[in-house]
Amino acid sequence: MKVLIVEDEAPLRTSLLNCLRQDGYVCETAENYRHAHTKIKLYQYDCVLVDLTLPDGNGLDLVRTLKADQSPAGVLIISARDSLDDKIAGLDLGADDYLPKPFHLAELSARVRAIIRRRQFQGQHHIIFRDLVLFPDQNLVLVHDKPLNLTRKEYDLLLFLLASPNRVLTKEAIAEHIWGDAADMADSLDFIYSHLKNLRKKLQEAGADNYIRTIYGLGYKLASG
Amino acid sequence: MKLLTKTNRYYLVLVAALFVVGAVGLYQGTQWALAHEVDEQLVYHRDYLTQHIQRTQALPSVTNPNELSIGRRPQPITLGDTLLYDPVERTEVPFRTISFAVELGGQRHWLTLRKSLIETKEALAVSSGLMLGMLALMVVGVLLLNRWLSNRLWAPFRRTLAALRTYELTRPQALVLPATPIDEFSELNQAVAQLAERAASDYRVLKEFTENVAHETRTPLAIMQAKLEQLMQLDGLPPAATSPVRELYQATLRLSRLHQALTLLSKIENRQFASAVPVQLHELVAEKLGQLQDFTEAKRLKVRLSATVPLHAQMHPVLADSLVNNLLQNAIKHNYPGGRLWVRTSRGELEITNTGQPLDFDPMLLLERFRKHNAASDSPGLGLAIAHQICAFYGFRLRYSFSRTDGLHTLRVQL
Numbered sequence: 001m002k003v004l005i006v007e008d009e010a011p012l013r014t015s016l017l018n019c020l021r022q023d024g025y026v027c028e029t030a031e032n033y034r035h036a037h038t039k040i041k042l043y044q045y046d047c048v049l050v051d052l053t054l055p056d057g058n059g060l061d062l063v064r065t066l067k068a069d070q071s072p073a074g075v076l077i078i079s080a081r082d083s084l085d086d087k088i089a090g091l092d093l094g095a096d097d098y099l100p101k102p103f104h105l106a107e108l109s110a111r112v113r114a115i116i117r118r119r120q121f122q123g124q125h126h127i128i129f130r131d132l133v134l135f136p137d138q139n140l141v142l143v144h145d146k147p148l149n150l151t152r153k154e155y156d157l158l159l160f161l162l163a164s165p166n167r168v169l170t171k172e173a174i175a176e177h178i179w180g181d182a183a184d185m186a187d188s189l190d191f192i193y194s195h196l197k198n199l200r201k202k203l204q205e206a207g208a209d210n211y212i213r214t215i216y217g218l219g220y221k222l223a224s225g
Numbered sequence: 226m227k228l229l230t231k232t233n234r235y236y237l238v239l240v241a242a243l244f245v246v247g248a249v250g251l252y253q254g255t256q257w258a259l260a261h262e263v264d265e266q267l268v269y270h271r272d273y274l275t276q277h278i279q280r281t282q283a284l285p286s287v288t289n290p291n292e293l294s295i296g297r298r299p300q301p302i303t304l305g306d307t308l309l310y311d312p313v314e315r316t317e318v319p320f321r322t323i324s325f326a327v328e329l330g331g332q333r334h335w336l337t338l339r340k341s342l343i344e345t346k347e348a349l350a351v352s353s354g355l356m357l358g359m360l361a362l363m364v365v366g367v368l369l370l371n372r373w374l375s376n377r378l379w380a381p382f383r384r385t386l387a388a389l390r391t392y393e394l395t396r397p398q399a400l401v402l403p404a405t406p407i408d409e410f411s412e413l414n415q416a417v418a419q420l421a422e423r424a425a426s427d428y429r430v431l432k433e434f435t436e437n438v439a440h441e442t443r444t445p446l447a448i449m450q451a452k453l454e455q456l457m458q459l460d461g462l463p464p465a466a467t468s469p470v471r472e473l474y475q476a477t478l479r480l481s482r483l484h485q486a487l488t489l490l491s492k493i494e495n496r497q498f499a500s501a502v503p504v505q506l507h508e509l510v511a512e513k514l515g516q517l518q519d520f521t522e523a524k525r526l527k528v529r530l531s532a533t534v535p536l537h538a539q540m541h542p543v544l545a546d547s548l549v550n551n552l553l554q555n556a557i558k559h560n561y562p563g564g565r566l567w568v569r570t571s572r573g574e575l576e577i578t579n580t581g582q583p584l585d586f587d588p589m590l591l592l593e594r595f596r597k598h599n600a601a602s603d604s605p606g607l608g609l610a611i612a613h614q615i616c617a618f619y620g621f622r623l624r625y626s627f628s629r630t631d632g633l634h635t636l637r638v639q640l
Binding site: 009011012015016018019022080081082084103104105106153167168170172173179180181182184185188215216217 | 436439440443444446447448449450451452454455457458464467468470471474475478481482485488516517519520523541543546550554557558603604
């Protein structure tokens, strides 16, 4: 899976690069409009991350170009402007998703995963992770080929973990993914703990190993080994 | 009072004064002139008769005894006034008389000439009447002219007023003031246009500034958050680093939330959420409450929702969302475990009531920025301030009241 990261701020660019490489993607970067334009004209990508505020152009024009060239690449717009108008314009142009800065890297990871999945696999698609098989289109989870009964929140949690295996996910990132704006309600972090506890229990009862590791003081990690 | 009325008053006073002076003057003058004319005629007639009698040595014949009477009795040799019965007019008529003596044939004869004043009196009446009439016409004319002038001459002023009333600083249309040939209004329009332009320019500058600040601070925040998350991925992170990293991370998130809330507030103030769509608030409230179910359940709150009465509003969807979210979250956050939460829609009103810690100050103070009941809490204290700002923007009334008797906090939004 090839991903192009278009972002002018160097520190942010390296963080994004790091994050997506860790997720297993082959990544390329572009730090301005000109480079980005050249790259999308020359190469094919599975997903393009576009920062709207570039020094020499507007990211939306890159989206237009991609769509005009009928590129099958998914487009995720990241923007420091957080403007509803931008979001609507971007989505209208055909972008797959819009993520305002600042965002949790885990959230970005999950969204890229979702875009690629949607674009690449129409119809039967499944995620395999150790003993788990997950069918996102059917909201179905199998452990050793037996269906697992999960609540909506537990299912979302599992899906989020699976989007970034071996990545430390903070409770805040998880909370924001599940509850959005309400994530800063005082009890949300305790919830994460209790939802995870239940998920672990169900997985264990179904005979799966304990994949979900607690990283003390920081968060949780889905360990692939 | 209206300018027209005020000017009319002055005009009327002036006109009335002039009228009185003029009327009195004209009446007296005309009367004097007419009387003088009659007297002159009498004197002239006397002199003529005197000469005539000297020449012809005969007395004139009396055709009208009212006008000339000849007698032997002495009369005073002056002009005088008398009343006689006039058969033509069938009434007593004032006459002006003059008496004189002539010597004829050794005998003294006394002649009295009389002239009827009725014509002069009529002349006086006519001229007075005419004058009164003209003055009345003048007054009416002035009043009508004033009214017409007010309508016509002040029209540019009224147009300027109308344009000012509908002018919105935040809309891109410039203030359009029609040209007018009247200097004063032209100057007014110019001054107003300049003022509006300055204000619009200041607003644009301020808006740009806020946008730039928001944008510029967002990037370092994003970098901080990303780097900390990157740091957390390291396997070799010393255990001693975990705590500082975690706390740094939480502080960064807190700063992010504050930044987001303040940016939202300034955007609302700068009227950057101008577009509006119909919003079904009763449905939105039910939806949001559902999303917050985890939190209401965790606090074992008894939730009662009666949102069957439709509540419609024209709002920007982001603001509608934010308003409902902030109100509900406030009611949940500051509630007792096991407390109660009522959400109710009624005609033109949304009411959220919850149990919670008693307040010993005016609850409306909590709608101000950074006002927190619990000063130590992590949240910036902007939730209700945002709700308040949104309501102010749409002209809704937001009231926060606390009832001591049943310990209930009530947030009421009146559309």
